[in-house]
Amino acid sequence: MIKFTECLRRLPHLSHQEFLDYWLNTHGPLVKGLAVDLKMGRYVQSHTLVHPVHDAIRKSWGSGEPYDGITEVWYDSREAMERSFATPAMKVANRKLREDEIKFLDLAQGTAFFTEEHVIIE
Numbered sequence: 001m002i003k004f005t006e007c008l009r010r011l012p013h014l015s016h017q018e019f020l021d022y023w024l025n026t027h028g029p030l031v032k033g034l035a036v037d038l039k040m041g042r043y044v045q046s047h048t049l050v051h052p053v054h055d056a057i058r059k060s061w062g063s064g065e066p067y068d069g070i071t072e073v074w075y076d077s078r079e080a081m082e083r084s085f086a087t088p089a090m091k092v093a094n095r096k097l098r099e100d101e102i103k104f105l106d107l108a109q110g111t112a113f114f115t116e117e118h119v120i121i122e
Contacts (some may be wrong), residue, residue: 002074002117005072005115009068009110012106070083
């Protein structure tokens with residue numbers, strides 16, 4: 001199983017709640033509508049909770065501000081993922097996603113990467 005993960009930061013003019021609302025209720029349906037073209041096995045949004053314990057954890061680790069959320073997209077295999085990126089439909093779908101992402105994401109402050117899952121506890 002291959003997973004694409006994005007650690008997201010919102011544009012500075014958006015509140016955390018405005019960001020979460022747009023991501024869930026506007027961007028989410030867009031992704032769902034393009035899922036076939038994107039060849040996604042699964043798509044999950046993980047919304048960062050605002051909670052006092054986060055400050056204590058970050059302070060103890062010496063880390064910076066948390067991301068506003070994480071997107072995870074699963075593909076059945078590396079080969080399936082690589083094949084999907086070569087299709088014209090995927091290119092069009094990715095362009096549509098990028099046109100929407102610039103409305104709410106600070107792309108320069110986020111990060112994205114592919115991983116291979118190794119399940120330890122099912």
